[in-house]
Amino acid sequence: AQSVAQPEDQVNVAEGNPLTVKCTYSVSGNPYLFWYVQYPNRGLQFLLKYITGDNLVKGSYGFEAEFNKSQTSFHLKKPSALVSDSALYFCAVRDTGGRNTPLVFGKGTRLSVIA
């Protein structure tokens, strides 16, 4: 069965510093990987996804993520955090194998960027 783990419930970072939000996954086949962001009282907004090809994926708002197959990870990164990046971040995985496998979300990581 597919699963995704976000090992940190909360990440605190100072404005201007680099940020990393961690994600690891487990699938039987190959993964399709996604990152979403949720601002307070809003729905989820798509940031980026990895399907195939280049392991470094660039997305919205200056975010990027690196697919690492050997470590089964897809960590979200940004070189310089902004206060406005403070939000709840979700990693999600969908297995390319099996039948009718759904998109499975992690439990979320709350990012707090401090001025």
Add this chain to the structure above:
Amino acid sequence: IAGITQAPTSQILAAGRRMTLRCTQDMRHNAMYWYRQDLGLGLRLIHYSNTAGTTGKGEVPDGYSVSRANTDDFPLTLASAVPSQTSVYFCASSETGGRADTQYFGPGTRLTVL
């Protein structure tokens, strides 16, 4: 372009009552989804529809039903609400339902069952 709209924004409901959450998309996406979001549990799939006229069960379908009479609308019905169905409900859509598809989310409905 509205994208996905959901109604109501929030609702307080007595246990045992019937409730339908509405979801409409204007992107002509084939696939639609219903999720619930609970603190510490992330999002869990309730039901999905890969195309109009078809529906399928997700991870937590019990107590919920859906229909997909046309491409744009995907209502979620709670036949007899229970307090454990207190949650924030998100509707989403994707272009084809394919595994690489990006899902786009509505603003959510906050439901409280007393």
